[in-house]
Amino acid sequence: MTTLLVIAKEPLPGRVKTRLTPPYSPQEAAALAEAALADTLDAVLRAPARRRVLVLEGAPGPWLPAGFDVVPQVPGGLDERLAAAFAGCDGPSLLVGMDTPQLTPALLAPALAADAWRHCDAYVGPAADGGFWALGFAEPDPELVRGVPMSTPTTGAVQRRRLTDAGLRVRDLAPLRDVDTAADAAEVAALAPGTRFARALAVAVR
Numbered sequence: 001m002t003t004l005l006v007i008a009k010e011p012l013p014g015r016v017k018t019r020l021t022p023p024y025s026p027q028e029a030a031a032l033a034e035a036a037l038a039d040t041l042d043a044v045l046r047a048p049a050r051r052r053v054l055v056l057e058g059a060p061g062p063w064l065p066a067g068f069d070v071v072p073q074v075p076g077g078l079d080e081r082l083a084a085a086f087a088g089c090d091g092p093s094l095l096v097g098m099d100t101p102q103l104t105p106a107l108l109a110p111a112l113a114a115d116a117w118r119h120c121d122a123y124v125g126p127a128a129d130g131g132f133w134a135l136g137f138a139e140p141d142p143e144l145v146r147g148v149p150m151s152t153p154t155t156g157a158v159q160r161r162r163l164t165d166a167g168l169r170v171r172d173l174a175p176l177r178d179v180d181t182a183a184d185a186a187e188v189a190a191l192a193p194g195t196r197f198a199r200a201l202a203v204a205v206r
Helices: 026-045 078-087 105-111 155-165 182-191 196-204
Strands: 003-009 051-057 069-072 093-096 122-126 132-137 170-172
Touching: 003 026, 003 078, 026 051, 026 105, 026 196, 051 078, 078 093, 093 105, 105 122, 105 132, 122 155, 132 155, 155 170, 182 196
Parallel strands: 003 051, 003 093, 051 069, 122 170
Antiparallel strands: 093 132, 122 132
């Protein structure tokens, strides 16, 4: 079975979702980040996995359910932190972020099925902003992530090309929209109205 990883920041005001401020206050942005993280962890908890790991910058809080191993993020850029997360894995591993509260087990299912890694070496979940919301390897190789420029409109394309250039057979997961801006937040909440995130956004816009 596949190891599922979530890379996340402790949802502290002024430290997370800063692009939501304004229109939201740092406290509201942190509440939205906490809700998004809780939704993500819940989806991962309901999906079949060999192991579930939270790769965390900061300290765990009451939003963390049982069933996760917690490991600290290493210093450095996002590429270094992703590489280190995969370096701690053995065998099939799939990593997601905390910015897609609309995540469901069904969206993860193609990479978790019994035949998920048959004729496949890697999975990429493309994000609407040009990045990626998920990345997985049959056999994790940190060097395939290290050095990829992150948080750019071409991050996803560069990462995918890095994989194919290395000879890996790559499959794509469904595209999702990350929550970075207020417009993103409104669209994602509308797509997933039953989530903690949607409820938190409804409180924030009152």
